[in-house]
Amino acid sequence: MAGLATSLGSGAMTNSIAEISGASTIFAIGTNTTQAHPVLALQAKKAAREGANLIVANPKEIDLCRHATIHLQHRPGTDVALVMGMIKVIVDAGLADMDFISSRCENYDGFVDSLKEFDLATAEKITGVPGELISKAAKMYAGEGPSSILYCMGITQHCHGTDNVWSLSNLALVTGNIGKASAGVNPLRGQNNVQGSCDMGALPDVYPGYQKVAKAENKQKFEAAWGVSLSDKEGLTHSEIFDDIHDGEITALYLIGENPYLSEANANHAIESMNRLDFLVVQDIFLTETAELADVVLPASSFAEKDGTFSNTERRIQRVRKAIDSPGEAKPDWRIVADIAAEMGAEGFDFEDEAQIMAEISSLTPSYGGITYERIEDVGLQWPCPTQDHPGTPTLHTEKFGTPSGKARFMPLSFRDSAELPDEEYPFLLTTDRSLFHYHTGSMTRRVDGLEQLDSEEFLKINPKDAASLGLEDNEMVQIASRRGQTQAKTKVTKICPPGLVSMTFHFAESPTNVLTSPALDPVAKIPETKVCAVKLEKA
Amino acid sequence: MQKVNSPADVAKMRDYCQAAFARRKLRFLVCAGTGCIAGGSLEVYEEFKRVISERGIDINVDLLFEGQESEAGTVTSGCHGFCQMGPLVRVEPMGTFYTKVKAKDVEEIVTATMDENTVVERLLYEKDDGSHATTELDVPFYNRQQRIVLGGCGTIDAEDIREYFAVDGFKALATILQDLSPEQVIEIVKDSGLRGRGGGGFPAGRKWEAGRNAKATPKYVVCNGDEGDPGAFMDRSVLEANPQSVIEGMTIAAYAIGAEFGVVYVRAEYPLAVVRLLKAIEQAKEYGVLGDNIMGTGFNFDIEVFQGAGAFVCGESTALTLSIEGKRGMPRVAPRPRTTEVGLYDKPTLLNNVKSFAYVPDIIREGAEWFKGIGTESSSGTAVFALTGNIVNAGLIEVPMGIKLREIIYDIGGGIPKGGTFKAVQTGGPSGGCLPESLLDTPIDYDSLDEAGSIMGSGGMVVMDERTCMVDVARYFLNFTEEESCGQCVPCRLGTKQLLEILNDICAGKGKKQDIDLLIELSHSIHGGSVCGLGQTAANPVLTTLRYFKDEYEAHINDKCCPARVCKDLISFRINEDKCKGCTLCARACPVSAISGEKKEVHVIDQGLCIQCGVCMEKCPNKFSAVDCVSPKIPVPAKEKTEVPA
Amino acid sequence: MSKVTITIDGLQISADQGMTVLEAAQANGLYIPNLCNHPDLKPAGLCRVCVVKMDDWKIAISCKQPVKDGMVISTEDPEVQQIRKNTVELIVADHPMTCLTCEADGKCELQRVAHYVGITPEGLNRYRRKVRAIPIDRSNPFFDVDHSKCILCGICVRTCDELQNINAIDYAQRGVASFISTLGAKPIADSRCESCGECVVRCPVAALAPKGAQEPMREVKSICAYCGVGCGVMLGVRGQKVVSVQGDRDNPVNKGSLCVKGRFGYKFINHPERLKTPLIKKNGKLEEATWDEALELVADKFSKSKGDKFAALASARITNEDNYLIQKFTRAVMGTNNIDHCARL
Known part of the structure; x- marks a missing residue:
């Protein structure tokens, strides 16, 4: 998100879901979208069925490959080399959209310089994808437009995730595939309200609406609105918070609706950190593995028991409605927070209902300025929607970019390897993905019997050759160990994974995958590299 | 001469081949159609090879082309058509025609021919008057026929393209490539009045024209060899006997519409046709009359053979093209574009039956007027039928259109065997109908048969005598269509099933008074409601039998009587007390020991035990004829009912 | 037009x-x-x-x-x-x-x-009745397949093909023997079927029928709580229980489509393990407590942890309004910008 914000001025999906099926070429990289966003994937499959080119870049032969025109099966963590290699093909072939570049972008010359190191031979060597195929994909993407890029955690969860994202914005910019319908750079959000949490400023460096904490006028605006004085110091990111807890700098943690016990990369570190806290409050709908560590557990309402809004991956703010009462004494999260604030004697938390909160949100968040419950009663609106009469924005950057200069910025890049690669001791590369039938750490889905019946345990997906070399049969328990921890899971011998690559989900507490994953962070986005770490395997 | 390098070379190739074959004084031509092979013709052929070789003669045909003279040779040919009398052997050039030849007869035939200059009389066809026919021309089965599309059947070796060249093969193709524009070719086909021989009878020329006018490319030529009517084997015989004529016809069609690729769709159950076709394609390419740069003219056309899995419905053109594409062979639902617009791989496709293509070289060679001169005004040319059933001369025949059913059945077919009485003739296979005696003077053409309630179809013709139950016949065909229904549309899938179950009930004596009305009502709805021709015509056997033999249905339903004594549930066997001499033959043969009676005393059938197999009737000596078959059933007295142990 | x-x-x-x-x-x-x-x-x-x-x-x-x-x-x-x-x-x-x-x-x-x-x-x-006796396929946890009721309209096949592009089912056999089948006629749960239920919704009879379906007494328009696509849903409610989820055909995002989780994964809502009271850890064990006790304890502890000693982790699962208030609380009450959430995971 930080990546696109720098290059384009906004970190969200540039285009809308409904536009995907209108693309002539779809480039889906680092997203197993048929599993993670099945309904959005319908659009990509529909486009492919109706004749659009579908280029899938993924180290694994994911389900979407069945519909693909080209599958670029690159080595995990080599996205920059792949995409920059494609861009070089495009530039060399004279397929760059020079009008778009000169009128709407900046830093092109500096960027073109950085392409030098990505000739096809190098790209082929780094990615393992035949140069010919890279070239074909590049020309396909640059050829018939509009071309749409879809990506997800396979791009961001790397120690060079921001570089990955920039390579994609470079690709879109160089071909002018941005700021128009059915094109764009589209990060697909994995959770129902990631977009909204970010929009609402549940981030250490920005207030709601991505207003920088570090900027004095923003601080003044919020101090005036909230009637308090605010810290001008940017806060810590998720992983940094756990590091600071570990170091004793942070002593109290208020954890809402999250289960780092399973979801945090290098989970053992997170668990150890939480054990060091003086005071841990966990607010959730179930007693999760993390909640069991808490000093106080607060019962929250589920989405079916409260009103409010979610903002989806295409920036659409939609109404969530109370269908039933909360069980027992559980309460909506906002009400619990308000109650704590009131107990602490704070002012400005005495909201009657959610609509009142939305009124305050829109008064302080320019992109939500035109949002009221009345307006989104039937159909949600897509931000930016700054005023009451604004119709919302399906496509971003049509006129200008959200950067300070109004122009999109080309980002020169060089290739960096993943932080931890297989070696003699840990010969396999482990990557993570998701199951169609489960959601995140499974606190909801694993309590649905039917879903549990369809998918009830973790499987380590492994190529038949690797399985044979280790003497492993299908459906056999295997011990998986990294430098940070170890766990067990059953094998699923499948050609979905190329040799050398193994893959697990992280839905199952019985096989906590994230004890294995690498905590190496992207320096800009501070996202841990859960998509690449080295492991060793042995029969359990 | 190894290759045809220009259209003009075809005549040279003909002369070259004729000259070579002329160096062989005698040829023993053994029929290797599927029927004769089943009768042992391949053993006969092997024996000819052995016997001739023993005389120190090398029968290798290639030697003739190297200039060597030969005393005799033997080859296999495709089906001669007179399957009833197979295996068949013809001795050329004199044309001596031998029937029912066994391997042990070969020595005698060779000796008679080569050493004694006589014929083996006992193997000649015996005419009604007891005299013998020496050649086919004397055989009534043949001499009323006019063989065009079957012309090459039984006269040439299908596996040697040089034999086809020798009889003016590929001359038509050479002519059009050299002298005619595609439009002119289409004009000839239109003028000839050729109608599609797959059953529909759509004017071929108009179809070709539509293929020519279709804008999209590439275009395809598809030959429909998915012959599926029970008992029909016309297409099979043409493909087995003269595959070259089909290849030449398709190539001419490809030139006419502008196609470069063709497919022959053959049933996988026709392995011999597949083998011969593949061989013929290979040889045609080798000789430069198929493939790239045909006859050096720059025209390209290639043919592949696709083996269908034997679904009857795949004979429907849209189902057939889908089947070639590897999809489920189901007819496309109307309204839909014509196959000539959107066919194989959604491209313009000219789809014709095997015979339709096989006529084309003759029509080009002999001219449209010649073809038009044969047959009737609306149906020109000849019709090919597979004549089967209760008929003396079963086999494959080709007759001019317009000939009367009566002529086919009595003059060519030799009438009903064993002095039986004609009852009905079924044409058009499961989509056709049964015509009674009163309609025997119906001329054979598309429109007359249609009017009579049957169809020309692709050429099945089943003759039935008085021992045939027409309800049972309808049931037989419905059983076929019900099984072969693709199942996609409701009227065909469930309608044929319902018709079949009602017919089963009627045959089992469980028919209800209202069943006849329901059969008619459903038949019309199936006709009006079904997606494709299979469904639309599926009820024809029911409708025509009801139209001409309604009394039989009524007898089954009202009187529980099967007038033909066929439906087992409605008949009983009874021993005539006055005639039975107590010979015990019947009692000893009865498989369920239902007959009791002491020697020389009248025997009695226990109706509770009898399973109506009819063995008693067969076994009873003709001089007694003491067993009668009666319908309705003789009631079984309640107390006499005997439980048959399971 | x-x-x-x-x-x-x-x-x-x-x-x-x-x-x-x-x-x-x-x-x-x-x-x-x-x-x-x-x-x-x-x-x-x-x-x-x-x-x-x-x-x-x-x-x-x-x-x-x-x-x-x-x-x-x-x-x-x-x-x-x-x-x-x-x-x-x-x-x-x-x-x-x-x-x-x-x-x-x-x-x-x-x-x-x-x-x-x-x-x-x-x-x-007048007709000969014969209903096909094929055992009901109950292998899928969310719906049953009853071939005896199937009218072979093919809507399920076309849904799986045209809309879902999954192609888990197709016609098998022909004529009266035709039936809708998975590859190799395996039970539906062992097939490529993704259990999205789109065919079940469209089946005109009950050849495909949701298991243990209950008609809702009322429906509430809302948004699915799983992935970030934000499909519109109609929550079917009976009493205080969510008994069904249907896709909201008026929602521009999904136009009625749902995936297996969205359509069938709702039983966590009324799950008996839902937290119903605050819990406070006493002697290493979490024990039920009143809101007053819990709020008092939390307020007391938080009051002593203001500034950068405190951090809050909000959630990508909860509403905008929830998130807004949490970040406001962290910044305005706790005096720190140590607020983040699980966007990066």
Whole structure:
């Protein structure tokens, strides 16, 4: 998100879901979208069925490959080399959209310089994808437009995730595939309200609406609105918070609706950190593995028991409605927070209902300025929607970019390897993905019997050759160990994974995958590299 | 001469081949159609090879082309058509025609021919008057026929393209490539009045024209060899006997519409046709009359053979093209574009039956007027039928259109065997109908048969005598269509099933008074409601039998009587007390020991035990004829009912 | 789009060029009975129930027949009525008569069509009834497959193909033996089926029926709580229990589509393990407490941890309003910007 914000001025999906099926070429990289966003994937499959080119870049032969025109099966963590290699093909072939570049972008010359190191031979060597195929994909993407890029955690969860994202914005910019319908750079959000949490400023460096904490006028605006004085110091990111807890700098943690016990990369570190806290409050709908560590557990309402809004991956703010009462004494999260604030004697938390909160949100968040419950009663609106009469924005950057200069910025890049690669001791590369039938750490889905019946345990997906070399049969328990921890899971011998690559989900507490994953962070986005770490395997 | 390098070379190739074959004084031509092979013709052929070789003669045909003279040779040919009398052997050039030849007869035939200059009389066809026919021309089965599309059947070796060249093969193709524009070719086909021989009878020329006018490319030529009517084997015989004529016809069609690729769709159950076709394609390419740069003219056309899995419905053109594409062979639902617009791989496709293509070289060679001169005004040319059933001369025949059913059945077919009485003739296979005696003077053409309630179809013709139950016949065909229904549309899938179950009930004596009305009502709805021709015509056997033999249905339903004594549930066997001499033959043969009676005393059938197999009737000596078959059933007295142990 | 005028049973109606006769009729509020048609799918023309007479001579299938200006359609022509009635009778003769206990009762398209064409006991008794006995496939946890009720309309097959592009099912065998099958006729749970339930929703009878389905007493329009796509849902409620989820066809994001989690993964809501009271850890064990106790304790502890000693982790699962208040609390009350959430995981 930080990546696109720098290059384009906004970190969200540039285009809308409904536009995907209108693309002539779809480039889906680092997203197993048929599993993670099945309904959005319908659009990509529909486009492919109706004749659009579908280029899938993924180290694994994911389900979407069945519909693909080209599958670029690159080595995990080599996205920059792949995409920059494609861009070089495009530039060399004279397929760059020079009008778009000169009128709407900046830093092109500096960027073109950085392409030098990505000739096809190098790209082929780094990615393992035949140069010919890279070239074909590049020309396909640059050829018939509009071309749409879809990506997800396979791009961001790397120690060079921001570089990955920039390579994609470079690709879109160089071909002018941005700021128009059915094109764009589209990060697909994995959770129902990631977009909204970010929009609402549940981030250490920005207030709601991505207003920088570090900027004095923003601080003044919020101090005036909230009637308090605010810290001008940017806060810590998720992983940094756990590091600071570990170091004793942070002593109290208020954890809402999250289960780092399973979801945090290098989970053992997170668990150890939480054990060091003086005071841990966990607010959730179930007693999760993390909640069991808490000093106080607060019962929250589920989405079916409260009103409010979610903002989806295409920036659409939609109404969530109370269908039933909360069980027992559980309460909506906002009400619990308000109650704590009131107990602490704070002012400005005495909201009657959610609509009142939305009124305050829109008064302080320019992109939500035109949002009221009345307006989104039937159909949600897509931000930016700054005023009451604004119709919302399906496509971003049509006129200008959200950067300070109004122009999109080309980002020169060089290739960096993943932080931890297989070696003699840990010969396999482990990557993570998701199951169609489960959601995140499974606190909801694993309590649905039917879903549990369809998918009830973790499987380590492994190529038949690797399985044979280790003497492993299908459906056999295997011990998986990294430098940070170890766990067990059953094998699923499948050609979905190329040799050398193994893959697990992280839905199952019985096989906590994230004890294995690498905590190496992207320096800009501070996202841990859960998509690449080295492991060793042995029969359990 | 190894290759045809220009259209003009075809005549040279003909002369070259004729000259070579002329160096062989005698040829023993053994029929290797599927029927004769089943009768042992391949053993006969092997024996000819052995016997001739023993005389120190090398029968290798290639030697003739190297200039060597030969005393005799033997080859296999495709089906001669007179399957009833197979295996068949013809001795050329004199044309001596031998029937029912066994391997042990070969020595005698060779000796008679080569050493004694006589014929083996006992193997000649015996005419009604007891005299013998020496050649086919004397055989009534043949001499009323006019063989065009079957012309090459039984006269040439299908596996040697040089034999086809020798009889003016590929001359038509050479002519059009050299002298005619595609439009002119289409004009000839239109003028000839050729109608599609797959059953529909759509004017071929108009179809070709539509293929020519279709804008999209590439275009395809598809030959429909998915012959599926029970008992029909016309297409099979043409493909087995003269595959070259089909290849030449398709190539001419490809030139006419502008196609470069063709497919022959053959049933996988026709392995011999597949083998011969593949061989013929290979040889045609080798000789430069198929493939790239045909006859050096720059025209390209290639043919592949696709083996269908034997679904009857795949004979429907849209189902057939889908089947070639590897999809489920189901007819496309109307309204839909014509196959000539959107066919194989959604491209313009000219789809014709095997015979339709096989006529084309003759029509080009002999001219449209010649073809038009044969047959009737609306149906020109000849019709090919597979004549089967209760008929003396079963086999494959080709007759001019317009000939009367009566002529086919009595003059060519030799009438009903064993002095039986004609009852009905079924044409058009499961989509056709049964015509009674009163309609025997119906001329054979598309429109007359249609009017009579049957169809020309692709050429099945089943003759039935008085021992045939027409309800049972309808049931037989419905059983076929019900099984072969693709199942996609409701009227065909469930309608044929319902018709079949009602017919089963009627045959089992469980028919209800209202069943006849329901059969008619459903038949019309199936006709009006079904997606494709299979469904639309599926009820024809029911409708025509009801139209001409309604009394039989009524007898089954009202009187529980099967007038033909066929439906087992409605008949009983009874021993005539006055005639039975107590010979015990019947009692000893009865498989369920239902007959009791002491020697020389009248025997009695226990109706509770009898399973109506009819063995008693067969076994009873003709001089007694003491067993009668009666319908309705003789009631079984309640107390006499005997439980048959399971 | 250019308009054409056609006449259906004497009524002149206006239709868009390119529409089928059936679409034109439906757009004008006219009912032509049909079984294998579904507005989301390409017309198949297989049930033949929507048969009409065109221009007074031609039998046409209204779901396949494009409109033409001036076209005259009759749905009550005697021949059409006969074909239609016989066709429906054939289907009913092949169908179980267990309507009252059937999941589709009351919303069954076959019932509707049978009623419309006037199926009578006398008419039906003329037929030989034979219902196919194929064991019900109960392998999927969310829905059952009952082939004996299947009318082979193919809507499920086309849904799985045209809309979902999954192709888990297709026709197998032919003729009366035809049935809808997975590859190798495996139980549906062992097939490529992704359990999205889109076919179940569209099945016009109850050959595909949700397991243990309960009709909701009311429906509440909301948004799915799983992935970031934000599909519109209709939560079906009975008492204080969510008993069903349907896709919201009016939502521009999913237009009614849902995935397996969205459609069937709702049972966590009323799960007995839901937290119902605050818990406070005493002697290493979490014990039930009152809100007053919990709030007092939390407020006390938080008061002593203000500034950068405190951090809050919000959630990508909760609403904008929840998130807004949490970050406001962290910044305004706790005096720190140590607020983040799980966006990066």
